[in-house]
Amino acid sequence: MPAFRNSLFFALAIGLGCSGAANAARTDKFQPLYQQMDAASQRYREAQVQLQNGDDTAMARMSKALEDIEDLAQQCLKQKGCEPTRVITTYEILLKEQGMAPEVTAQGETGADPDHMISPVVANSPEAARTMQLLRNDHAFDQMVQMNEPVQAGIREWLTTQRAFLIDAWENYQYMRYLMYPEYEKAGLPEALLFGIMAKESGGKVHAVSRAGASGPLQFMYGTGMRFGLGKDSSGFDTRFDPQYAARANAAYINERFRELNRNLEYTVAAYNGGEGRAARLYAASGGQSFWSPEAYGQLPPETRDYVPMVIAAAWLFLHPKQYGLEFPKIDTTPDQFTLARDTSINELTICLGNGGSRDGWFRVLRNLNPRYEPGATIFAGTVLRAPKRVTALYKNNCTQGPRAELASTLMRANKYIVPAYAASPNNPVDASAPLAGAQASVARQSATSRKKPRDYRVRRGDSLMAIAREHSCNLAALARENRIKGPDYALRPGQRLKLKSCEE
Structure with a gap:
């Protein structure tokens, strides 16, 4: 049971003891809130059924429904007269359905571990408890982080010079999560590990390419990618850049290494960066010694010695941000899609969409969710693009017609290499909107027709x-x-x- 859920559950339980009999008029006052709670609960159950039927996008809807329930619960607690009974009943039922209800001691206290505060995305996942157990392995993971200086140093780096990069990686992942996480879930692997690898490899930029040629959000070399089903498809697109296919291949690779290396997390992560052959030889020669022993860790190349603790540190911060004062932004990543009404490009869409509630605009999100299209390449009318639900609304309002759409189109036609005939000098300013006159206009027309x-x-x-x-x-x-x-x-x-x-x- 995630600690946030435990603390919310416990707070609601305390509220029950203090509420007393509800006044009928007050009950009517809070009826809209109770109705919203029931509606959110229904949305959660519907999405749960859709997920079981193979709809990967249902995970995002489940997360959003639980997030709404948490917000409504907090509103109830803050308002005098609101009946915690109504809230706690709905919440408890959902938790029990997922096997996530808190254990209550004889003293009436929940059995939450206050040191295990986890990120909103993990807290909202119905697989959170299993993910935590897989990665922690009965607190062995906790001890490794708490007692291991390279990992501690990795946490320090993520929280200082790399903090902005980590938060960007988290945002990028949120928009792609409905494509990537189900692949890890099917493979029985912890989501935090997926995030840790992706944060270190590319920061969640699907078109990243290293100097060595490793490509995509999880940076597969071409040969390794081919082994796990990645490569150029019939259209010539390299599927290493597709977040869903890359996550599927990564999960297969990790499980293959786990089988070979007795499910040793550190050696597996080392293999992903430094080569599976080297990791296997070191593991075989270690004689059961710790990965962090000088005989093993000291023989790795410097890049891998940096890589392993940084991946583990990013995974740890994904699970425990509050412990370090790390705040990931709260964003609505509900997945959607829209059909283009006119020819356009990713660049043109980015201009006409505007910021629309996003700090950095929508270029990176559109690129990540539609990796087949280069920024300036024409995408023809009728093409279906993946996007967050918010972007779908922005597209309809700003990009199909109107002044913003025309402005974006004009900017896309501009060519920085062509110097206009009316180009002005500092001492001879010219109104660019004024028509060319006399001989200058004649020369310009003659040049245009005879060239x-x-x-x-x-x-x-x-x-x-x-x-x-x-x-x-x-x-x-x-x-x-x-x-x-x-x-x-x-x-x-x-x-x-x-x-x-x-x-x-």
């Missing part, structure tokens, strides 16, 4: 097919067909020569 269009183009680093099409006034689909470039990502390579014959038509 011969190039027949081909050599791709430069950073180019996208959409930008090239705009620069040369080409139809994107025709340009792609002419050069046999497949969508939806329209991958290019520096130095590639493109034919521009279709642009002359």
Whole structure:
């Protein structure tokens, strides 16, 4: 039973003893709150059934329903006259259904461990108790963190120089959780381990690529990814960048190492970074000694000696943020999808959506949830994109038509490499909106009509097919067909020569 739930349960129980008989008028006053509690409970049960029927998105709805119940319970406790009986009954039933109800001692106190305060996402998961037990392994994990200086140093690093990075990783994970966590759940693995690996590997940026070529949110090398079902699909998309497929492959890899290394957490994490062969040899030669002994830990390369404690530290902070004064933001990540009403791109969507309640806007979220599309690549009308529910509403309001949609489209057509004919000098300012006059206008028109269009183009680093099409006034689909470039990502390579014959038509 998560400690937060225990403390809430205990507070409600205390309220019961102090409430006395409820006044009928007061009961009517709080009837809307009780109705909201019943509705949230019903949403939780419906999502639970959907999850059992294979709907992976139901996990987010269950979390949201429990979060609403907790908020309503806190409101009840703060208001005089609210009946805690109504609240505690609903809450207790849900907890018992999941086997998470608190144990009560003979003195009437809950058996919560005050040192095990956990993050909101873990507290809201029906698998929280099992996850905690898997990772703690009868408090062995606790002792390893409390008594192990490399892990302590990792916690210190996450809480100081890497705090902002950790919080960003947590936010990125929240939006992808409904895709990633079910893969770990099916494999019987703890969610905190998934987060710890992802935080250290990529910070939750699905398009991350290392200097060595490791790619995706969980940084698979191509060969290793191929062993676990990752690689280029029929469209040419590299599934190492897909958060769901990457989590599935990662879970398979971790379980394979667990079987090989007698479920030793540290050696398994070391294998993920430093190579399974090296980890297996060290484990076999250790003779049962601790991973942290000089004979084992001291033989690892510096990168792996840093990696293992940092992963464990991130997993620990995922479970115990309050213990360290770490506050993860409360965000609504309810998953949804929308169908594009017009051709667009991730960049254009980011502009027209605006911040819309998000600190950093929606670029990273859209990229992570729709990894097949490059930021500037055209995504055609009719395409279905994954997004949080809030973004769906923003899209309908701001991106299908109207001034924000037109502004975004105008900005996307702008080309930073073209200098306008009316470019002003400091001593001779020109109104860019004014028409060109006299000889200047004549020269500009003559230049525009007589300039011969190039027949081909050599791709430069950073180019996208959409930008090239705009620069040369080409139809994107025709340009792609002419050069046999497949969508939806329209991958290019520096130095590639493109034919521009279709642009002359």
